[in-house]
Amino acid sequence: MTEICGAPNVITDPLELRTYECDGLTSHRTTPALVVLPGTAPEVADVVRACAQASVPFVARGSGTGLSGGAVPHSEGVLIVMSRMRAVLEVDPVARRAVVEPGVTNLRVTEAVRQYGLFYAPDPSSQVVCSVGGNVAENSGGAHCLKNGFTVNHVLGLEIVTPAGELTWLGDGTGVTNGYDLPGAFTGSEGTLGIVTKVIVKLMPAPEAVHLVLAAYDSLEAGGRAVTDIIGAGIVPAAIEMMDALSIEAAEAAVHCGYPEGAAAVLLVELDGPAAEVEAELATVHSLCEKAGAREIRSADDPVQRAGIWAGRKSAFAAVGRLSPAYIVQDGVVPRTALGDVLARIWALSQESGIRVANVFHAGDGNLHPLVLYDDAVPGEAEAAEVVSGAILDTCIEYGGSITGEHGVGVDKSRYMPKMFSPEDLDTMQLVRCAFDPANLCNPGKVFPTPRLCGEVPGPRRGAHPAAAAGVEIF
């Protein structure tokens, strides 16, 4: 590794290694055997090839902001940290494309293209620090993916190092696939199919007008009605976010965002697009928010005011730390129309267990982020919180939703995968894994509860003849 990356970019000191023991989900920790920080794509390929030849597992890490333990190191493996590769290599404003290295931060891409009237749409809350390579691994969303889609809709080409250590391109940046859509299959694979070394992203024209509406309600149900009515009116806002009383209280204490006092729910609706369209939508949204019983409506179109309103929402996760010594950030999805029922179930779970739950959610796409609060100094409370957190996921599955909308499965949720998918589903998904990484060295132990041995064929192929199995004599 020293020969490949140079001594200063190889970390062996036990204390320094511990810096990398976890990502944004601090409840899962493993100290890696070795950390390397390659500076170029060929270096990454050499590192991976060396690992493959020695049958040593390896894990890629971007900025380490992931919330599902996807970048938790392997205790006997190499952690490959991509943060030195952070250049914006090329911007083609006419084609609306940029080529970037994986360690570049999400927000940096938009900053690099703003001068052309363009922006990079996916905007996870951690966009100031999270890396584009990490976004590709997790198929990151953000508040504005309701209208603009996820990372997978904005990544049109990937240079990767395969788990065998070969550099290859998936896709060419045109968005047209010749053969299989490998960039699509790779995006969101949580670092298990290879390591990204270059990313071709799609850029979008920056909106002419942006308008943010804040509406305060005396109940979550009333806020939910406004959401239903807005979607029902054929409007696709850039974002629709909702916070409950507990998270409003936390945000207020932390950043003094000045949300209406005593509100049971605050709804944020952001509209963007051509000025002529936003004006018409704004009038409709105003009247629908009022009709649903808003006690107060504010709106803002200048960037400073908007940022002030968003600050409350964006600080919510961190702010909850003031209310509780410890908390779990959950990430579940339900069909949007089931939000009301599911929130009532979460409330009931909280009442039964005595564990407080603060709710912050992307209401437009039914993506819930319940914050399950507990005191880790009180014996048994962490376990009780874990039970509530799991029961929330069960509820999401029961309503036809998902165990994760944007944080990923990682190590944290692999045990929930069998509740959402059948053994056949999971086996079939892992055929992709076997095509890319038959030796199971690339970020092993993530996403799937039980790795399948590559080469074993799922399903009944070698069993009895199907008709014979059904009791029919055919020969």
Place this chain on the structure above:
Amino acid sequence: MHPSRTYAADSIAKALAEACADVREGTAADAIADGPGAVPAFVALPGSTEEAAAVLRVAAWHELAVVPRGGGSRLGWGTPPSRCDVLVDMARMDAVLEHASGDLVARLQAGARMGDVADLLATAGQEIALDVPASATAGGVVASGLAGPRRLRYGSPRDLLIGITIATANGTVAKSGGKVVKNVAGYDLGKLFAGSAGTLGLITEVTFRLHPLPAARAFVRAEFVPGAVAAAGAAVAAAANSSLISSAVELSRPSAGGPLLVSVLLEGSADGVAARARGMADLLAAAGATGSVAEVSESPPPWWPGTPGAPEALLAGDGTLVRVSFWVSALAQVLDAIDAAGRAAGIAPTVAGSAGAGVLYVSCPPAGSPEACAGFVAALRAALDRARGGVAVLAAPAEVRAALAGRGGMAGSVPSLSLMRAVKNQFDPGHRMSPGRFPEEI
């Protein structure tokens, strides 16, 4: 059929009949292509995912080649499969399983006709934002992976697909995704199956995210005199990059050496669209529209490929349809290359497509010689060799396919072919699903 298994024809018929309520022998009308070996021995019409999987289990046991069929309009595209024992016709699986209008989601059986689906969704003021033929099936649209003019704004089928159920080559039923738009649990098999052209398995159900039908739309059209390639290219890029937000930016040159026509689609509210259309007309005029001044209309120009669906609209009879994909900054270079390759090969191709999204379709007339058509494709590939993108032949008669051998074939250069082969080998180790439709026997 595997030679050692031919004795089993009767048992196969019996087993298929046990697996599926509607099975018949194939006839000439079921042929998947011209020539011998293209008539399937059996046609199975499953009525459910379970029946479809049972058919595939029988096929796996007897090592039969399987070709899925949706609407059939693109069945002969690509390289026709090298063999077809069982044609799985999805016509009986044509139900809309669920339309959750409040969630903007629709779950469809793979054989559902997109025209019927559109009619149903329209009653709730919603749509699947793809421009496809009404006779196309949901599964066929996903399997072919092609998009029409509005790919600029909404992407291709893979971007709107949020869940998929498949039967694998060995008859295992598997699903990925779900019926919520935001979902990152597990690998996304939908992406892999979108555009897989029946080579990985059988798509039995698909779930799409929906969009509200726009209240109003406007087409802004401009004409550029023959040869004004740079000006037309600049107009296309300006329209596609404009914060007026175009849903589609199409370019057409109906006759070689003729004028270039640009048409921009704007969708939204009545007032909003009217104001944006005025802005777009100014923008196109400023970009140098030198023929007729930019005009605004509520209906598409006659050459607009939304009906009967792109890119069929361009394909004349038994002609050859070529897709050129590129970065929009290279549009003028691409148009020049098409002209030069046409002159060199002695043919006059027509050109149309979603130029603003970096896709053009080139149609070689059926009357031309196969050699000239293949020469045109080879010359175009050579001219664009250093540009990002590709030149793929989507559909061609047998003589043109033969003439393309040794000149990049139908697909041209394909990146990461070894990974694609590995994926194929995992999903279909016996190479029985539409074998040979993709290059390198994938």
